[in-house]
Amino acid sequence: xxxxxxxxxxxxxxxxxxxxxxxxxxxxxxxxxxxxxxxxxxxxxxxxxxxxxxxxxxxxxxxxxxxxxxxxxxxxxxxxxxxxxxxxxxxxxxxxxxxxxxxxxxxxxxxxxxxxxxxxxxxxxxxxxxxxxxxxxxxxxxxxxxxxxxxxxxxxxxxxxxxxxxxxxxxxxxxxxxxxxxxxxxxxxxxxxxxxxxxxxxxxxxxxxxxxxxxxxxxxxxxxxxxxxxxxxxxxxxxxxxxxxxxxxxxxxxxxxxxxxxxxxxxxxxxxxxxxxxxxxxxxxxxxxxxxxxxxxxxxxxxxxxxxxxxxxxxxxxxxxxxxxxxxxxxxxxxxxxxxxxxxxxxxxxxxxxxxxxxxxxxxxxxxxxxxxxxxxxxxxxxxxxxxxxxxxxxxxxxxxxxxxxxxxxxxxxxxxxxxxxxxxxxxxxxxxxxxxxxxxxxxxxxxxxxxxxxxxxxxxxxxxxxxxxxxxxxxxxxxxxxxxxxxxxxxxxxxxxxxxxxx
Ligand code: 6LW
Numbered sequence: 239x240x241x242x243x244x245x246x247x248x249x250x251x252x253x254x255x256x257x258x259x260x261x262x263x264x265x266x267x268x269x270x271x272x273x274x275x276x277x278x279x280x281x282x283x284x285x286x287x288x289x290x291x292x293x294x295x296x297x298x299x300x301x302x303x304x305x306x307x308x309x310x311x312x313x314x315x316x317x318x319x320x321x322x323x324x325x326x327x328x329x330x331x332x333x334x335x336x337x338x339x340x341x342x343x344x345x346x347x348x349x350x351x352x353x354x355x356x357x358x359x360x361x362x363x364x365x366x367x368x369x370x371x372x373x374x375x376x377x378x379x380x381x382x383x384x385x386x387x388x389x390x391x392x393x394x395x396x397x398x399x400x401x402x403x404x405x406x407x408x409x410x411x412x413x414x415x416x417x418x419x420x421x422x423x424x425x426x427x428x429x430x431x432x433x434x435x436x437x438x439x440x441x442x443x444x445x446x447x448x449x450x451x452x453x454x455x456x457x458x459x460x461x462x463x464x465x466x467x468x469x470x471x472x473x474x475x476x477x478x479x480x481x482x483x484x485x486x487x488x489x490x491x492x493x494x495x496x497x498x499x500x501x502x503x504x505x506x507x508x509x510x511x512x513x514x515x516x517x518x519x520x521x522x523x524x525x526x527x528x529x530x531x532x533x534x535x536x537x538x539x540x541x542x543x544x545x546x547x548x549x550x551x552x553x554x555x556x557x558x559x560x561x562x563x564x565x566x567x568x569x570x571x572x573x574x575x576x577x578x579x580x581x582x583x584x585x586x587x588x589x590x591x592x593x594x595x596x597x598x599x600x601x602x603x604x605x606x607x608x609x610x611x612x613x614x615x616x617x618x619x620x621x622x623x624x625x626x627x628x629x630x631x632x633x634x635x636x637x638x639x640x641x642x643x644x645x646x647x648x649x650x651x652x653x654x655x656x657x658x659x660x661x662x663x664x665x666x667x668x669x670x671x672x673x674x675x676x677x678x679x680x681x682x683x684x685x686x687x688x689x690x691x692x693x694x695x696x697x698x699x700x701x702x703x704x705x706x707x708x709x710x711x712x713x714x715x716x717x718x719x720x721x722x723x724x725x726x727x728x729x730x731x732x733x734x735x736x737x738x739x740x741x742x
Contacts (some may be wrong), residue, residue, distance in 0.1 A: 239533040243468065244504035248423075248595040249709030250276070251503030252312040252357075252473055253487040256322070257496060260480045263341055264487060265292065265315045268503060269708050270304035271557035272296070272588040275324060277341060280537035283479065283507060286592060288554045292324045294347045299328055299348060300586060301359065301560045302359040307626040307707040312412060312473070318367075319637065323389055325369075330543040333371065335360070335392055338583070349392030349676060352384060353505045357427075357473075359406075360389060361415035363446075368445065372411045372426075375400055380410040382426055384445070402449045404428055405438045407456070410608050412473040415445070421515065423451055427472040431503070431707070435472035437488065439517065458488060458508070458519040466493055471506060472523040476517060483518060483532045484510035490702075491527050493541040494598055494673040498699035500623075500708020507531070540596060547573045557711065559590035566591075569736050573728040577615045577718035586647070587625045592713015595671060599736040602670040602712045608726045609633035614719030616643070619667045621676060621695075623710045626650075627703040630715060631678040631690070633665055644678050644690045648697035656690050659703065669712065670736065 246253070250266040258265075260281060268274040274293030278286040291308065293299050301309050308329035324345070325335045332349035355373030361384075362368075369387040374380060375398060382402045386395040404410035407428025414425045421441045429436045436459035440449035459470045474488035490506045491499040508519040510532040519525065529628070545553055547568040567574045578589030608617050610633070618632020631644040642665070644656040654676075663683030670677045675692035678697045700706040712733065716726045724741070 239536070240528060240530050241507070241533060243506045243508075243527050243529055244492065245487075245507045246286050246505035247276055247501065247503040247505060247597050249711060250505045250594065251489045251707065253489060253505040254318045254475045255477050255487045256315045257480065258317050259476060260536045263315060264505065267312055267326075267707070268310050268557070269270065269294070269307055270301055270474070270552055270560050271711075272301050272560065272562055273554070273557065274299060274301070274310045275326060275422055276554065278630045282533065283485065284533060284535065284537035288309075288672060290554050294344065296561070297347070298336065299334070299343070302561055304361045305329065307705065314359040314414065315473070316362065318362040323360055325351070325358045327358060328407065331478055332490055333358045335388070335389055342374075349388065349664055350389070350563070350698050351392040352394055355383065357412040357510060359414045360387070362516070362649075363417065363445070368415065369394070370401070370413050370415055372413060373398065379722075380404055380408070382410060382413040382424060396489070400574050401447050402426070402440050405451055405455050407434070407438065414475055416476055423476070425474060425476060427474070429459070429461070429472065431470065431489070433497075435459065435470045436461060437472045437474045437486070437519070441515070447451065452516045454516065454518065454523070456523065456731060457517060457596045457638055458486065458525065460490065460524050463524050467527045468506065469493060470503065474519075476510065481532070481534070484512065485531070486510055486519055488525065492527070492598075494695070494699065498696065498701045500673075500695050500699045501598065501705075502700055504709075520574045538708040539735070541735045542732070543569055543593070543596065543734070544730070545573075545726065546617045546730065547571055547728075555593045556591055557593070560588050563589070563591070571729055575617065575714065575716040575726045577610070577617060577716040577722050577724055577726065579721055580717045586628060586717070588620070589717045590620060590622050590715045592620070592622060592711040595710060596733055597674045597714050597737040598671065600671045600712065600733055600734055601668060601740045602731070602733045603666065604731040605664060605713065605729045606633065606726060607664045608633055608703050609639075609662060609724065610722075612718065612720050612722050613705070615722055615724055616718070617714070617716040619669055619699055620690060620713055620715040621669065621671065621710050622713060623698045623700070623708065624703050624706055627697055629676065629678075629698065630668055631669065632715065633660065642680055646693065646697060648702075654724070655693060671712070673738075
């Protein structure tokens with residue numbers, strides 16, 4: 239059956255998957271956003287719904303000081319004897335494991351593991367568990383290493399040993415161990431999480447090696463794909479579905495134009511074929527957008543998402559930049575945010591709550607009623623990539639009254655595209671995103687809609703902003719120059735995917 243990649247769109251890198259019966263759960267990286275580690279569920283591998291997040295409490299992992307693209311990296315999700323485990327790296331801090339019996343409920347506090355490296359994975363065999371990262375025992379040598387571990391305490395139960403040094407692609411990371419038949423397979427990503435990204439594999443009859451490299455390298459990459467539909471593919475997790483078919487989920491990007499991606503790395507699915515005891519991503523060893531695989535359900539289009547704020551519970555899709563606004567309230571069809579004091583430099587490190595885009599072409603909207611008290615208070619909608627790369631449209635209080643402002647920030651270039659005096663009434667805002675350009679719409683109460691743009695979205699792409707592991711999010715912002723008690727009341731937040739010729 240045919241299906242379309244990516245299976246989970248918009249800023250969802252480093253996927254890891256596990257199966258429980260015919261239920262599939264998948265997690266991705268969440269970086270500096272709270273809650274952390276989104277959990278997606280599917281019964282058929284192609285229709286996914288976000289059902290929760292693993293890190294929901296500040297005392298599990300605190301994002302306050304996370305750098306841009308720091309925070310939580312590359313989780314691995316596993317299920318063993320009735321318990322789900324998630325392990326991940328917190329950039330600059332270390333690796334943790336959390337567990338739960340109910341994946342739709344709360345997760346435990348983390349236990350921290352005394353093993354360095356990034357992209358940790360857990361391999362279970364019988365009653366034993368092994369922890370595996372790209373920690374190197376030999377300075378200057380890239381290695382995948384492993385150690386027996388008590389997964390409940392994080393205590394290492396032996397010496398860390400080297401398993402493999404990869405195939406020389408560099409940036410050896412994202413290891414996973416699997417046992418299939420008599421072989422232990424050790425998967426890893428190489429080449430760096432960029433245009434040279436790839437997945438490689440080695441195997442051994444013993445967990446501790448020696449590992450022999452797969453004669454064909456890599457088993458997945460789009461580095462040589464001149465169609466340029468998908469790039470950067472790698473960082474894969476292998477699994478067998480409940481019907482006995484093999485697959486990989488992995489990260490990749492879709493180019494929004496030339497060498498740029500505004501959605502960041504997304505989650506792809508590819509069928510796996512076995513040849514001479516080695517797993518490859520199809521014959522071509524490439525990921526494709528229009529894929530074919532042994533599926534049992536049709537893929538449906540996800541086209542609309544709405545938050546009416548009628549209840550107090552946050553839908554799992556909402557992510558806060560670093561920290562939640564503890565004073566935020568929702569209910570009775572309204573969300574109340576409080577402008578957060580900006581820091582003086584580039585500033586925009588807090589005071590944003592948003593969602594991942596559904597696709598390149600989206601429309602998002604909301605209605606704001608906001609009577610700011612102090613000069614410099616500002617609230618509206620934002621396309622946010624990093625603290626110094628974002629586009630925003632909102633209402634700002636200045637000395638001589640209220641203004642509608644639309645501002646693009648790209649590092650030290652700050653462009654005010656529009657500033658115009660407006661009234662005190664309700665303001666509706668709408669942003670239309672596209673592969674290359676975005677338009678910003680606004681409507682003052684009782685007046686016509688007006689449009690700003692379209693403007694180039696170049697500065698929201700990871701490749702332009704540099705060392706950026708995330709992708710653009712779409713959200714609401716509320717900032718102030720001074721501490722304030724003002725409230726921003728927001729109603730009817732929606733996102734819908736807009737039909738495009740060349741995007742499914
Ligand atoms: C992830 C790692 C990577 O941990 O990017 O460069 C990190 N490689 O695999 C964040 O996604």
